[in-house]
Amino acid sequence: MNSYKEKFEKMRLAGNLAARTLDMLTENIKPGISTEEIDKLGYEFIRDNGGFSAPLFYRGYKKSLCTSLNHVVCHGIPSDRILVEGDIVNIDVTAIVEDHHGDTSRMFCIGKTPIKANNLINVTYDSMMKAIKILKPNIKLGDIGYEIQTHAEKNGFSVVRDFCGHGVSTKFHEYPNVLHYGKKDTGTELSPGMTFTIEPMINSGKYEVKVLPDGWTAVTKDKSLSAQFEHTLGITENGYEIFTESVKGYHKPPYL
Secondary structure (H helix, E strand, O other), rough: OOHHHHHHHHHHHHHHHHHHHHHHOOOOOOOOOEHHHHHHHHHHHHHHOOOOOOOOOOHHOOOOOOOOEOOOEEEEOOOOOOOOOOEEEEEEEEEEOOOEEEEEEEEOOOOOOHHHHHHHHHHHHHHHHHHHHOOOOOOHHHHHHHHHHHHHHHHEEHHHHHHHHOEEEOOOEEEEOOOOOOOOOOOOOOOOOOEEEEEEEEOOOOOOOOEEOOOOEEEOOOOOOOEOOOEEEOOOOOOOOOOOOOOOOOOOOOOO
């Protein structure tokens, strides 16, 4: 029996709830809704399904989700900001079930969005999936970053350096850090039982970011658009398992 079997069972529960939360929100994310309302819907869904929202009160954070719009790279705080036609927004959800964390995010397009924004979203999703598809024991963390960086830069976009993926299980953030740029065959070697996130943040302009005075919201310095997708996954004996797959088969916009 795999020594990590019980851990993976709990990661599946947490990941499934986080994914179902995003599935539920998909029907509600449209012009006219505020990010505060999205936060409330997410909080209630996680609570009503036996979980806890990990971001709530984490290091003083006062909301249950992160809602990052347009040039916000990550950690956007839900507010009375109304979503309007042309916006793009990342919704980041982390659910705790039986002390384990499922951490995932997806991009959403509000109405008709610009072609450049759509291209950015597609490349960001594809860069994450290219990195996931190589996962197996004995590859190295640098290989993950290499896949993402190569695909993003080939398409004329840049990879954020200031934030990264992370180990996750009973703690929200733990070892190892998973950089989204790097060189092949460098860094920590993957082994069965490891659980972590891959969550590339890709910018349409330069990769530099700054954090606003609220201490959370990270934005592109050049005000260019930013996109992100995130999955929580585990390394198996011969490959990987994604814990945060959409139950409804939603992967990237448009979610039909």
